[in-house]
Amino acid sequence: MRILLISSYHPLPTNPARGTFISDRVELLRSLGHEVKVVNPLPRMMKRNEMGRSTLSGVAKAPRYSHPVGDESREVFHPRYFRLPKPSLSIGITNNSLRRLKSKVIQWLGDWRPDVISCHSVWPVAHLAAELSKQFNVKWSLTIHGYDFDVGIKSPQTKSIISLCSSADQLVIVTKSHEGLAKDMGLKSDPIVIPCHAEVGSEWEQSMRKPHRRWRRSKLEILFPADPRRPEKRHLLAVRACAELEERGWVVNFGTLKQVPRELVWDRMVSCDLALITSERETGPLVARESILCGLPVAGVDVGDLASWLPARCISTSDTPSAIADAMERVLEGEVDDFTVPKYYLPEQVGLQLEKLFTLLQE
Template identity: 25%
Template sequence: MPLRILVVARWYPSHEVPGRGSFVADQVEALARAGAGVAVICPEPAYAEGLDGPHRAARLARIGRWAAVIGARLAFATPAGRGAPGAPVLRIPAPLPAGGDATRDPLTLADLEAAALVPVGVALHAAWPFDVIHAHTGLPDGLAAGALADALGVPLLTTEHDSSTPCRLKDPAMAAAYRGLMRPGRAVVAVSRALAGKIAERLGPDAGRIPVVPNVLPVDTFRIHPDADRDPNELLWVGTRKESKGSDTLLRAFALLHGERPAVRLRLIGRASSEADEARLVAFAGALGIADAVRFEPPTDRAGVAEAMARAALFIHPSPWETFGIVAAEALAMGLPVVATPSGGVEEIVGHDGQFGAIARDHDPASLAEAVAAALDRRSAFEPAALRASVAGRFAPGVVAADLLARFRALGAVAAGDGADLPTGDAVQLPVVVIVGFRRASAIARIPALPAGLAAGVAVVTSAPIHPLTGQPSGDPTPPLGVLDWTDVDVGRVFRARLAALGEAPPRNRGGWRSLRHPLRAFRRRRLWAAQGDLFAEERRRAVGQALARVRTSATPGPAAAPGPVMLLPLDADDLETIEPILADGDIVLAPGTLGWLVDRWESQPR
């Protein structure tokens, strides 16, 4: 009987970031092909104020009630073209403090994530008894998954990918929590010896050796292409364009190389962290005198990457540190030699013996340029079949899946279910959806990423680009186009009108004197300020109610093919405060998932 595996990973491909966590999806697909039953829960950030103050308990209780709705429905989806094919995924809220140091504290994030993960996971286990939990990254997903493992008494394996983990483990509290992932019935594996060594060093000798289970290489996607199809002067890099990934070093190294070999060209596929960073790198290439020899191209899918690798002469990997470096393995699988800086995981993939490329002697541009030049000089000596074999034997899906399954069983995982698949309900049509997101910046940033067909059938309610207290313009005034209904709510409208009726607020340095002269007015003003939050909340609920009325009477259908209840979907955890009182209407339901869930379900529907 096959094992049932619950994968917990916030790094998983989504409609907003399709490439994020592709290595997790690769392992999910490999395990499914090996016969295991696999379901994925993906925690998605949901911002909330007051998670570290006196209102923490009330806010977490709201998250718990949302999680109860999600657990009651278990509306998994199998979106086509993203993530592991056919693998059911459910995106749940992971409360995230809306600012402050707690945002960066993995222990806090783990506790907040567990507030939704545990009730949803317990409900899932009752419907589909999984035998083991596989978390990706220890901080915070592994720790949150540990709370679920404790609640159910099931084994937990955590695969560590995160390059920041060794640094975080300098904190004694984080190191102590991380050691909890290694107690009986649990284990941690790392994707490379380099990462495993750094973690073990931080945890001390009592932690023992950290085993290595690498990422999966989809060998069927990356196949050998004949050298005759390659451009002998084209160098290729695929990845995020930022200084911490070695982009500046690469451009400097290429400038040195181009000065000696004017025919060489550099092709960069990926994106910078921002438009400003992209402009800086393009300008930097111009300042180095290589603008005409460098092509900055946007990200592409794996088929596009494979096509680029099929024509390049060398793949260049300039990153100073990588926990694994899957693109280097993909290049070798296509018979493309790799030149890299000393970077941990990539060194393990390429090796130092020169058979499969070259590792620069240092991280500086001159060392990288020297290694690239040497590899170009002996380009014809590389044997494509040997390059491919070097990675296929270590990272092929079947190899990695067999290793993982053996480790699950070693932890005590025993197949106990009936072997039935988890029902996804993909064929169930979505009702009309109203997205409630009063953090305007989130709405403006995230709604345009919705598929056009979905956006045309949803309504959005958000804050107006007006400061609620002053009435002055604030925020992006331009709403995205293409949605069924868009409502900008001036939440401070009533408050400002009532404040104006009481007269202009006195200057602080004369407030005491004026309070003595007008005690009743001062009392009313103080009472109004005390009621400010309630007035704002009332305006939000009123606007959502009006949006509900409009979509119910609209001639334009929503995502649903037939009329039915209206679904309210909170964009952030804060928005639950507005939504919950409205749910008393029996014709209104709370979405059993996040915005990412909505897209997954819409893409899973037959149309």
């Protein structure tokens, strides 16, 4: 099957950590035998505007075309659209700018024609997906990864988001927590849940490690598996929780992950003692599943779907440094035999769900 994937996020040459969940999805689809082409529209912006959000890093100077892992056959197209630094001031202009990208994408595709279109994230790139769906007379799915429902739905872009969600032939959500909100939008069909799959390189995948050191007399390596510049990750809360551990006699070495390639992320996961998650909003988080696959125990706040599959002792009773420190101690001093990633999140199961989705869209 020929699939055209359109997404707001995708790794860039100077920011390999950006949107890795999208490149993972692309590789999963290709492993299933599908022919996938990727379009990653980027806003026109100046270098200084990248400072507003870490996910914008590398956007200003990104090339028109990129080639993951140096493979010319896997070219990613990065067309540019207009958007002001404050998107709320240019909603209409941005929407029209995305629609006008249709001709550029068609030119890039040449004689290649998709059987289905898969769009990831809503505003503004879903406007392009909707236009191309009409042009090629094919159905399209729209996948919500969190931001559009957690933040965007409360922004000036609300009307555009609801309109695009209701116009898609199939809405896909990655967490059941968004199911209620999606059903209130007057959709063409009920939303389906397909999570982002969890997978790490075979060199890094290992069984859970039980600490054998004398914790309060040797250094404890705590990993904050996120970019500390992103406010929703609540880096300061994690720092305060680690400070609370130190007050209790632990020796803590606290490390973060700031815009690094996946291989370095997994290197850190296999070398640390505990992953700490303090995010304010998440749909996964995916890093929790990757940590467990790398043999790294996880502790954190009740966010996303963590509480549905992690052992109860891993989840703090409140979002306070003291409660988070309690959760970390419970994990460090307990067993690790019950840490496992449900099959629901593994490539085989997610792949089956994707096959059903695209078969449905072709009917």
